[in-house]
Amino acid sequence: MRINMQIKQTPSGAIAYCDATLETISTQWFTYDYWLNLSAITGSSKGRYTTWFVKPDISATDESEWVLRHYYRGGLMEKLSKDSYLFTGLKNTRAVAELSLLELLYSEGFAVPKPIAANVERNGLYYRADIIIERVDGAQDLVAQLSKSPMSDTQWQQLGACIAKFHQRGVYHADLNAKNILITPDKFYLIDFDRGEIRNPNPKWQGANLERLLRSFRKELAKLPSLAFTESNWQSLMKGYSQA
Template sequence: MNAQIKIINTANGYMALCQDTPEDITPAWFSVDFWREKSAVVGSSKGRYTTWFVAFEHSHWVLRHYWRGGMMEKFSKDAYFYTGLENTRAMGELRLLDALYREQFAVPKPIAANIVRDGLFYRADIIIERVDGAEDLVAKLTKGTMTQAQWHALGATIAQFHRRGVYHADLNAKNILWQPQQTDSAQERFYLIDFDRGELKTPNAKWQKANLDRLLRSFNKEQGKQPTLAFTPANWAALLEGYHAVVPKV
């Protein structure tokens, strides 16, 4: 998993660059203010914190800062204890994305990460390629229904990740993108995004089921917020049917 990523020492940390990353990249690129000055910020996604969309030459990127959650957020919003570059959340996500992208899984193309040291702590940002024309499932299902075949395909997509041993730490409806058919030869596709704290594990029915249970809770939670969200028990059954066509029931 290590061969494709180049590590560059910076004044106060490291940059990690994937293949095809522009050679003139600097740590400044990981600040939204850098892109604002170039009038290159073209949008954002607001969750607990903001993720920024930027346009660079012919590329469209997603810039995301690593923020803390849970109890630790009360002590620091974005500083993590540094125990080595390979143990940082940014490097973990970048390496996992790089491996999966090269294996042609439905994940965004990773671009680069920036890790800034501050004594015993670090802060980090990541840049990935924006999935062209895609929208998250919550946005899609507020506009209308998906067919049984689409739910089946979504289940099969998740199963392919699980069969590879990919553990997604936050599998929820907003971390799944639907990309409509782009060309006559390219079919519609479901992508998984946001692999912070994700990892490769030995496939096991216990954690795989827990991952699916988390996704189901997410659909139900979103439907509680938006009663018109197009999600039914029959939809979930179709998803599971597609899933178990790839990963048989134990």
């Protein structure tokens, strides 16, 4: 059953959220200072920019955490505007589009983070955006995993089968790389579906998706020669993919 996404208008734009119990949500929830004042910042992940981990209920006894991510441009467009995008409708914004895709996949049982909320703030013809998802408990990305220890052939095949399941559903991941795959003790997850979409399954884009992933493994291996990745590992992944 689909999660029922709710839309809440704000003075500067709108918030989309996937749980009716979050009706008190405000734009403050999408700021670092809000969580800092609650002493709820639990960590961060640093790439080109920082993604924050927060504990939504500091009085709760469980370990659930959220991931707060702001949308930034990359490539040549970054030189023109670091985080501003042309507004062509709420559903077309990167944040709401990603939240909607995650909502669909999560409801269908795919291994993706649970979607929480997205924030869109308009300024004339342009907007800035943020997203909150649930942090996958006990997970680390594949680069972190392979920098410490290798995966078994069975795990590589399981990863291939996981990717195949997404492809068979028509899920296009715009940035399928080793850091956007998480591993837990029992399964793999795909994360960061910015610019992702549902497409008609087609060997051309599916093959390009896999080639992008292979390039990312080779790139990480060039940076860290001790990374536990070999071409044989890739063949095991492809075996799992083709047999899924």
